[in-house]
Amino acid sequence: MRIVQFEKGSVHGIAADDGSGWHGLTEGERGFPGTLPDLIAQGTDLLRAGRDLLRTHVIDLNAVRILPPVPKPPKIICVGLNYDDHLEESGLKKPVYPEIFARFATSLIAHGEPILFPPESPTLDYEAELAVVIGNGGRRISRDKALDHVAGYSLFNDATIRDFQLRTPQWTMGKNFDGTGSFGPWLVTADALPPGAHGLRIQGRLNGRVMQDTSTDRLIFDVATLVELISVAISLEPGDVIITGTPGGVGAARKPPVFMKPGDVFEVEIEGIGVLSNPVQRET
CATH class of the missing domain: 3.90.850.10 (Fumarylacetoacetase-like, C-terminal domain)
Structure with missing residues (x-):
């Protein structure tokens, strides 16, 4: 599973791809699970979170700004x-x-x-x-x-x-x-x-x-x-x-x-x- 963090305008989003294309949500949409750093910090099962995202909207990565997976790592x-x-x-x-x-x-x-x-x-x-x-x-x-x-x-x-x-x-x-x-x-x-x-x-x-x-x-x-x-x-x-x-x-x-x-x-x-x-x- 690939998981990407992005911005659309000034709004954060997250999307996943298992080979079938990118699907995801932006902050404020129903079901938004949190940013990728949030999910990692909370100990979320990323594979399960990715599978949930695959049931959401199609995301065009060319139309958003891709962010580092963890923009501000602790170390x-x-x-x-x-x-x-x-x-x-x-x-x-x-x-x-x-x-x-x-x-x-x-x-x-x-x-x-x-x-x-x-x-x-x-x-x-x-x-x-x-x-x-x-x-x-x-x-x-x-x-x-x-x-x-x-x-x-x-x-x-x-x-x-x-x-x-x-x-x-x-x-x-x-x-x-x-x-x-x-x-x-x-x-x-x-x-x-x-x-x-x-x-x-x-x-x-x-x-x-x-x-x-x-x-x-x-x-x-x-x-x-x-x-x-x-x-x-x-x-x-x-x-x-x-x-x-x-x-x-x-x-x-x-x-x-x-x-x-x-x-x-x-x-x-x-x-x-x-x-x-x-x-x-x-x-x-």
Whole structure:
């Protein structure tokens, strides 16, 4: 089941698709179940909610504004250096523990919205990634129970200002420029994918050219392991998002480097989830 959050005018809406087309409701209509973040926070069975939505109005996604699945997550926890080919191109050793850093909600944009090219730097890079949305919170979650805490999966472009990222050992500044964290277009419920979204082809394409191409079975730390290890220290909450890392092929590692620029379009595609597409626009 795919579930999308949208706005029509200034009114929030939610729709679902099981392959038969999008059906949904807007806030104020009879039967409106709440926004997707509300449903996740309340522990609602998303598959059941989606089935209920399938009995409602047809929704044309081209006529509404798609929002990130969770526009203001309690936490956005990112993982660096989580594919062997990205490690190799970065010249770094395989980690024995995940490289964890944070993103903030002020950096998030939706499918179709522009990634902002800032005036301070020309080194705007792309990173195609699998996003994991937490449904059931918890602390010290065991690996064998970890996937029970996942509500679903989405797509993410962890666009990065490389020179700001590498100015210090901590990556926070380069990973949090406004308008650089593309998230969406929708959430795919966990039941619709292999456990842990394992074995799915992931691609990143710049203006149609394939720049990144691998499978999620190449993750060094898989989804269940990430949930287990992160929750040792940090209480996971419903609506938290874990960004699982990018494959090799990033622009900074190419010779010569290839960075995104105004007028470009970058797409992230993951098998079974969909395509996240964003133009690049100069920030004014």
